[in-house]
Amino acid sequence: MEPIIELRNISKKFGGITALNSVSLEVNEGEVVGLIGDNGAGKSTLIKTLVGVHQPDLGEIFIRGRKAEHWNAKKAREAKIETVFQDRALTPQQSIVWNIFMGKELRYPLGFIRVKEQQEEANRIIREIGFTSKLIDAKSQVGNLSGGERQGVAIARAIYNDAELIILDEPTTALSLIETQKVFDFVNNIKAKGRSVLFIGHNIFHVFDISDRFVILDRGKIVHQLEKSDVDSPESLIKIMKETVEKGE
Amino acid sequence: MNKEFTINSFISENSRPLSSLFYFVLIMTIFFTASPEVFFSTKFHQAVLTVYPIIIFLVIPLVFVVTMGEIDLSFASNFAFASWIFALLIKTFSVDPFLAFLLGILAGAFIGVLMGCLVVYGRISSLVASLGALFLIRGFLFVVSDSKSITIIEIRKHWIYDLLVGKFFGFPMQFIWAGIFVIIAYFLYHRHVFGAHIHHIGDNPESAAQMGINVDRTRIFCFMFCGIGAALAGMFSTLVNFTWWPTQGFGYLLLALASVFVGGTPTWGGVGTIFGAVFGSGVIAYMETGIVAMGWSGLWRQFFNGLIIILALLGHRFHGNRIR
Ligand SMILES: Nc1ncnc2c1ncn2[C@@H]1O[C@H](COP(=O)(O)OP(=O)(O)OP(=O)(O)O)[C@@H](O)[C@H]1O
Numbered sequence: 250m251e252p253i254i255e256l257r258n259i260s261k262k263f264g265g266i267t268a269l270n271s272v273s274l275e276v277n278e279g280e281v282v283g284l285i286g287d288n289g290a291g292k293s294t295l296i297k298t299l300v301g302v303h304q305p306d307l308g309e310i311f312i313r314g315r316k317a318e319h320w321n322a323k324k325a326r327e328a329k330i331e332t333v334f335q336d337r338a339l340t341p342q343q344s345i346v347w348n349i350f351m352g353k354e355l356r357y358p359l360g361f362i363r364v365k366e367q368q369e370e371a372n373r374i375i376r377e378i379g380f381t382s383k384l385i386d387a388k389s390q391v392g393n394l395s396g397g398e399r400q401g402v403a404i405a406r407a408i409y410n411d412a413e414l415i416i417l418d419e420p421t422t423a424l425s426l427i428e429t430q431k432v433f434d435f436v437n438n439i440k441a442k443g444r445s446v447l448f449i450g451h452n453i454f455h456v457f458d459i460s461d462r463f464v465i466l467d468r469g470k471i472v473h474q475l476e477k478s479d480v481d482s483p484e485s486l487i488k489i490m491k492e493t494v495e496k497g498e
Numbered sequence: 499m500n501k502e503f504t505i506n507s508f509i510s511e512n513s514r515p516l517s518s519l520f521y522f523v524l525i526m527t528i529f530f531t532a533s534p535e536v537f538f539s540t541k542f543h544q545a546v547l548t549v550y551p552i553i554i555f556l557v558i559p560l561v562f563v564v565t566m567g568e569i570d571l572s573f574a575s576n577f578a579f580a581s582w583i584f585a586l587l588i589k590t591f592s593v594d595p596f597l598a599f600l601l602g603i604l605a606g607a608f609i610g611v612l613m614g615c616l617v618v619y620g621r622i623s624s625l626v627a628s629l630g631a632l633f634l635i636r637g638f639l640f641v642v643s644d645s646k647s648i649t650i651i652e653i654r655k656h657w658i659y660d661l662l663v664g665k666f667f668g669f670p671m672q673f674i675w676a677g678i679f680v681i682i683a684y685f686l687y688h689r690h691v692f693g694a695h696i697h698h699i700g701d702n703p704e705s706a707a708q709m710g711i712n713v714d715r716t717r718i719f720c721f722m723f724c725g726i727g728a729a730l731a732g733m734f735s736t737l738v739n740f741t742w743w744p745t746q747g748f749g750y751l752l753l754a755l756a757s758v759f760v761g762g763t764p765t766w767g768g769v770g771t772i773f774g775a776v777f778g779s780g781v782i783a784y785m786e787t788g789i790v791a792m793g794w795s796g797l798w799r800q801f802f803n804g805l806i807i808i809l810a811l812l813g814h815r816f817h818g819n820r821i822r
């Protein structure tokens with residue numbers, strides 16, 4: 250089985266900073282990969298390169314075994330890869346509807362938008378996601394939502410589009426316990442459908458629970474890849490992280 | 499859902515265009531109370547009738563550009579560039595006026611695309627880039643025309659004159675064209691992916707790019723739209739006057755910009771209003787011509803123009819600050 254996505258020797262520099270140093274990574278069908286690492290390790294840069302937001306300086310990207318040419322964010326979404334970015338990638342002055350359908354509007358021919366359909370779909374989605382406030386409808390501006398609600402919009406958008414690979418960059422940071430649990434339910438749901446998830450998180454306990462495999466990134470390099478069977482508890486995962494980081498110093 | 503709630507939500511969802519409408523009504527009321535006889539005379543409205551549609555062609559695309567978080571000043575020169583192509587083709591090359599009209603639009607679009615490329619690939623701020631282009635194009639026109647105007651009085655006999663600026667039961671055709679332009683622009687702005695992408699880019703270009711919107715291409719298209727509007731305005735003006743002249747359009751620079759902001763589109767990008775801009779243009783058009791028609795001293799015109807702009811913008815402040 251071909252991996253959904255494969256990175257080969259990806260390097261990326263920002264000026265003098267080497268954010269990624271020859272990173273190779275693959276995500277297979279139906280697996281949840283937990284990507285962990287310290288602040289500034291390059292996790293977000295890695296996924297932004299993976300989905301075509303950044304162009305790598307070196308290295309290659311393969312989508313289902315085929316080399317990606319002129320890879321960009323639009324093509325990534327067309328290849329059924331959806332991302333919840335760390336900064337959420339929302340436009341606060343626009344409505345929830347427009348944010349959910351940003352870049353993938355429901356269209357008539359000639360590019361006119363199916364306004365009513367979008368509206369109905371968006372209302373359905375936010376009800377499904379279960380926004381805390383009942384007052385919210387899909388026409389509200391995203392900038393008036395709470396941090397957790399905004400995150401809900403970003404997650405709803407990724408789930409709505411029926412992706413085969415969903416990338417979540419610290420999706421639970423602003424969420425309450427109940428909402429966090431909801432996100433885990435989503436992830437498990439996606440996995441149950443045979444889809445793949447690349448999960449980035451600071452909380453090792455969270456990552457440990459939902460991932461099948463762990464990838465540890467340190468200062469732009471992948472220093473460890475472990476199957477869940479290789480580690481028995483989150484504590485030992487933390488221990489492994491610490492050791493590899495200390496070795497690097 | 500009761501009726502009151504619907505009216506309230508209509509008002510809150512359309513507060514910007516509605517307050518622009520309010521300013522327009524206010525101005526008209528002032529003119530009316532000052533002198534009802536003049537207000538109902540044709541001479542009061544006649545001058546406006548020629549200026550208003552031209553401002554509309556300029557202002558509507560500017561709303562798009564400002565919503566996208568950019569600005570384009572070059573429209574005031576592109577106005578004369580496109581209409582120069584138009585007049586020159588008719589006069590010197592005896593091209594069919596309809597074909598010349600299409601080529602004029604193409605010329606305006608071309609300058610717009612160049613502007614867009616300058617901003618996108620040259621990475622110059624659009625304010626500075628278009629300021630440069632404003633002078634550059636105007637300078638070019640002075641040189642190539644040797645500062646001489648071109649008269650195309652013969653256009654009067656061609657069907658395109660009647661179609662574009664003739665009278666329809668005594669009503670100037672350019673109003674109908676401007677109206678069609680506004681309606682198309684409204685749908686483009688609110689119900690088309692182009693408009694949606696423009697809003698997203700003006701709001702947060704990084705988010706837009708991350709969600710796969712082609713930010714560069716949308717920006718270039720938007721500047722192209724601005725060029726098309728300028729071309730239409732320029733050619734309508736040339737048709738109405740039967741003349742192209744080298745300084746044509748320059749007077750519209752500040753009027754069109756003022757109309758955008760009086761119309762309720764804020765400077766920061768991400769939001770704007772088409773109908774607001776129509777009312778804003780109305781305010782500016784009537785201020786321009788009404789004061790003199792009223793028989794008041796023309797010396798006061800700029801003063802009142804400035805006053806109304808500042809008051810209107812203070813009024814729009816009540817719509818709040820940018821949401822982040
Ligand atoms: N657009 C950019 N321009 C310049 N430097 C950048 C840019 N994006 C990331 N960097 C740098 O690259 C390095 C890796 O950043 P990145 O955001 O990928 O880390 P991260 O692992 O996601 O950290 P965190 O856990 O805090 O989100 C950092 O040193 C950062 O300063």
Ligand SMILES: [Mg+2]
Pocket residue numbers: 292293294335418
């Ligand atoms: Mg990050």
